[in-house]
């Protein structure tokens with residue numbers, strides 16, 4: 040039945056707020072955000088553990104610690120886990136928790152669909168990782184190039200786990216992306232025009248559009264891969280006249296937008312953190328927004344730069360080289376804007392700020408080594424060497440991960456009502472910053488020296504051992520920094536300093552309500568007059584025109600009653616049925632109908648479940 | 656499933672003044688353009704690449720497919736008439752046209768089953784060659800979309816007996832209609848690209 | 861900004877075409893399809909088939925999307941979203957056909 044919550048919640052309602060069942064049936068965007076975050080950090084630890092094993096194996100020349108086959112599984116699963124199960128869902132955690140708060144909404148547009156996205160993500164992730172138990176994990180690289188994925192060369196079920204796991208994760212991301220676009224377009228508070236939205240919300244919107252348009256392409260590729268393996272349809276068999284390169288095109292048509300899907304959330308977070316701790320508005324707000332949109336658009340026109348060495352022909356090389364160089368321009372614009380935001384600000388070096396600054400510094404390094412690859416002759420030298428590994432980790436670790444940790448330190452007080460310890464936090468930052476450079480810096484050198492990627496060992500006479508040992512030490516420094524974070528996290532959740540509503544003197548709407556926010560977020564929907572509404576309310580003296588007042592906050596006079604969506608268990612049923620169907624395809628495609636029936640029953644229950652107050 | 660949310664969401668005021676579900680449907684259809692675009696691109700890359708026959712011009716049957724195309728186009732007409740009937744609160748005509756749409760959709764599927772059967776008899780299966788693989792995948796996924804549409808229409812049809820189809824709920828029919836017309840225009844493209852253009856004998860190069 | 865040009869959906873409902881108009885469009889669509897099939901059997905036009913068929917199907921596509929799907933009368937954001945997906949899909953298809961030397 041519908042739950043009508045007064046401003047301070049009904050008594051019977053409070054009872055349903057704890058316990059496992061309340062989490063399983065939750066449709067509250069904040070709880071789903073927390074579920075995403077906790078799951079993503081867990082998988083971050085698993086992916087990190089895989090990385091440590093890889094580094095241990097490579098620390099010594101001609102090492103036999105880890106067999107070659109397992110090594111292939113480890114680097115493949117490390118990539119898949121970090122990309123799809125750690126960075127993307129960590130971004131989704133912030134989309135879920137923060138975006139509705141930033142736009143002044145009470146929930147997302149489709150709360151139950153939001154829950155479904157999470158459950159599909161969880162079950163898809165479990166399906167992908169269950170391959171370790173059932174005969175071996177995917178071992179063909181995260182891009183799974185044909186012909187290596189042919190039944191002859193990959194006879195185990197590993198590739199099927201890859202394809203089916205990715206399909207389930209894809210449906211999850213697509214549902215989430217659709218939901219967030221509708222939420223951002225349709226649930227903004229009065230007065231919040233598009234050009235008054237916080238930059239993080241803008242980047243969420245761009246990422247969601249990238250997902251909506253890139254995922255169906257990957258879906259087609261995965262379906263072809265499955266049909267090829269399961270039913271013998273010759274999609275990538277050269278002997279039947281097919282072109283295995285088609286897979287590479289389809290994969291990178293998705294894969295390049297994907298790298299922006301990974302980095303744009305972090306860019307959005309940094310664009311929130313830098314102004315807050317510089318106590319200045321973001322320099323060139325509209326430029327930052329348009330640069331983000333431009334990156335999104337152009338991201339679809341550069342995919343073949345991942346394929347410069349396959350023989351595209353000189354015209355294609357020139358075209359994709361030019362478009363790749365061009366896409367560096369909007370990225371550079373953002374960097375200048377961030378630096379200009381700092382200029383003349385009264386800067387507070389909090390942990391979140393350190394992570395944001397670390398992001399800018401490391402992302403510049405990763406961006407510069409990346410734009411080098413835009414030149415086909417240079418790329419031909421660097422293709423498949425550790426130089427590329429160095430580049431991508433500066434962008435994805437130095438960029439995405441640093442930015443996302445910045446987001447954790449920045450928004451943790453809003454999510455929990457407590458501050459993370461600054462002392463532990465700074466230790467975390469410096470260990471991570473040093474560890475990351477010690478790990479990935481030397482990879483530039485061994486890469487230029489020709490050390491190939493994805494090899495399980497190397498000859499001692501190559502002279503790569505010392506640098507590899509340094510890299511391994513660096514990896515353990517990163518592990519130590521993550522341990523420091525976990526200590527900080529658990530200590531602070533339990534006994535951290537109370538944060539108050541607005542610990543950072545924030546500028547956007549999420550800081551105008553209590554920490555943690557009430558279930559309905561805003562007792563009164565605020566009215567927005569600028570792109571830093573909360574700052575302008577707190578500092579009317581800085582505005583020339585009449586001071587706008589936002590009538591937000593939990594302390595405001597509540598509206599007569601606020602209707603929140605009911606909890607529902609149908610999302611987990613549909614999610615479970617879908618993932619089960621995908622998993623059973625590996626056993627026998629006909630068995631998959633069991634999962635499909637569960638999923639369909641779930642959809643039936645979903646459609647006829649009264650979700651709103653007018654149904655009783 | 657993403658579109659069958661209950662009316663709860665649609666009663667809230669929205670920033671753009673547009674209904675959540677309708678915006679969702681259009682966004683989903685925009686996404687589907689990329690899905691079918693990738694399948695069609697694969698077909699165009701592979702249609703003349705097969706090492707063994709049958710080749711497209713040896714097997715594609717234009718008269719039969721023209722008829723099924725006509726059936727599907729007609730179903731789109733029935734669909735708009737159904738929506739128009741719902742909007743003027745004429746539940747009896749609405750019910751008739753919804754059923755007619757589903758019936759024509761099912762007829763189209765019957766044509767497709769017949770076509771697939773004929774192809775298999777004449778030696779073209781999804782495994783035979785790359786033309787077969789890309790052809791069956793593209794038209795098969797289109798057929799799956801039609802099937803989902805027929806199920807959706809029949810759900811509306813039976814729903815109308817229990818709860819009626821008042822004009823206030825016309826959005827339920829409109830969303831189904833958007834999906835149905837989209838599946839129809841995808842077929843317009845498939846008919847042209849796969850059948851008319853695809854069955855031309857490749858120029859000797 | 862964009863949303864300021866959007867009007868509530870209700871404002872557009874009244875502009876929907878009448879059933880007679882729908883039937884007229886269905887007639888066009890049928891005639892075009894018949895025309896396509898007839899042309900298909902005229903060998904003399906073989907060199908122009910590609911363009912004739914593409915244009916004719918584009919016309920059919922236009923009518924269904926604009927009238928049956930009400931894009932012509934509805935809020936502009938629907939058109940923008942859909943055309944964006946359509947253009948992107950076309951761009952990717954064309955790029956792939958170029959890269960694989962199927963066209964040119």
Ligand SMILES: [Cu+2]
Nearest residue numbers: 295298342345
């Ligand atoms: Cu790329």
